[in-house]
Amino acid sequence: MDAGALSPVQQTALATAYARALDSRSPRSILGDTLADEVVAGIDFDFAGLGVTPSVVCLVALRARMLDDMIRRFVTEQPDAVVVDLGAGLSTGVFRVDPPPSVDWFSVDLPEMTALRDGVLPHRYRSHSLAASVAETDWLRVMPADRPAIVVADGLFPFLPDAVVAATAGRITEHFRLGMIAFNDYGTVSRLNRLAKLIMARKPMFRTMYGQWEFRGFRDAHHPETWGARMRLVEESSAMRQPEVALFPPLLRIGSRLGARVPAVASKARVLCYRFDPPDGTR
Numbered sequence: 001m002d003a004g005a006l007s008p009v010q011q012t013a014l015a016t017a018y019a020r021a022l023d024s025r026s027p028r029s030i031l032g033d034t035l036a037d038e039v040v041a042g043i044d045f046d047f048a049g050l051g052v053t054p055s056v057v058c059l060v061a062l063r064a065r066m067l068d069d070m071i072r073r074f075v076t077e078q079p080d081a082v083v084v085d086l087g088a089g090l091s092t093g094v095f096r097v098d099p100p101p102s103v104d105w106f107s108v109d110l111p112e113m114t115a116l117r118d119g120v121l122p123h124r125y126r127s128h129s130l131a132a133s134v135a136e137t138d139w140l141r142v143m144p145a146d147r148p149a150i151v152v153a154d155g156l157f158p159f160l161p162d163a164v165v166a167a168t169a170g171r172i173t174e175h176f177r178l179g180m181i182a183f184n185d186y187g188t189v190s191r192l193n194r195l196a197k198l199i200m201a202r203k204p205m206f207r208t209m210y211g212q213w214e215f216r217g218f219r220d221a222h223h224p225e226t227w228g229a230r231m232r233l234v235e236e237s238s239a240m241r242q243p244e245v246a247l248f249p250p251l252l253r254i255g256s257r258l259g260a261r262v263p264a265v266a267s268k269a270r271v272l273c274y275r276f277d278p279p280d281g282t283r
């Protein structure tokens with residue numbers, strides 16, 4: 001599979017994979033994802049030409065680390081869990097988290113990206129690729145509904161219309177008996193987009209990312225509770241408030257620590273987690 005044949009929205013995964021690869025090369029690595037570096041080395045693409053910035057490297061690595069920690073906690077409590085990574089791209093999350101062998105891990109992405117992923121990532125026991133758009137209605141059918149599920153979306157929702165995000169979350173809570181949905185979020189994005197348009201003409205990565213941006217976002221972290229009848233907010237964490245900010249380059253570290261004090265700024269780099277319990281109240 002040639003990376004050049006990916007659609008623009010699929011190419012966004014090249015930027016995030018490269019960000020984690022660059023992070024792994026740093027002596028002050030946040031995520032330590034050395035496999036990401038091996039994966040990008042196996043793809044014939046001008047990654048350096050993307051113009052991935054140090055702030056993107058840090059934030060992409062840190063939000064992956066935050067989501068990994070949530071998955072680790074979940075599979076430790078629920079060793080028969082199902083992990084679903086929506087818009088998985090080239091993520092090596094299953095290798096970073098290294099869940100017990102009783103866990104099934106599904107990586108869902110569009111067909112061309114899934115073909116690239118399967119070509120460059122090593123095979124792993126009970127790790128499954130699913131070529132599908134989450135906008136379709138039947139992709140969940142192959143997933144065992146009676147097992148606890150943690151569904152994560154790292155970097156996917158910005159590229160979906162609001163109604164598709166809401167419908168996707170609704171389908172997840174209808175399908176699985178109990179579980180969690182966790183994703184990274186940018187708060188409301190209209191101003192962010194305007195700013196991005198100013199800089200995207202110079203940076204190919206921003207052109208790729210913001211040129212595809214569909215999701216309008218939301219301010220109140222309780223808003224997604226309206227997407228799935230059983231969704232309840234259990235965690236809202238800003239990357240800017242994590243101890244790993246100490247590993248950021250100096251200017252970014254100072255900026256993040258200042259931003260962390262302003263809720264509207266801190267919410268631009270948040271990870272949200274929602275729980276859904278069984279409909280009948282049993283566990």
Ligand SMILES: C[S@@+](CC[C@H](N)C(=O)[O-])C[C@H]1O[C@@H](n2cnc3c(N)ncnc32)[C@H](O)[C@@H]1O
Pocket residue numbers: 009010011012013016017086087088089090091108109110113132133134135153154155156159160
């Ligand atoms: C910014 S990338 C993030 C990839 C990966 N989660 C990561 O952190 O590196 C967004 C991903 O969402 C995928 N995607 C976009 N629309 C999708 C859809 N409708 N269904 C499934 N995946 C989709 C893209 O192909 C791409 O891999």
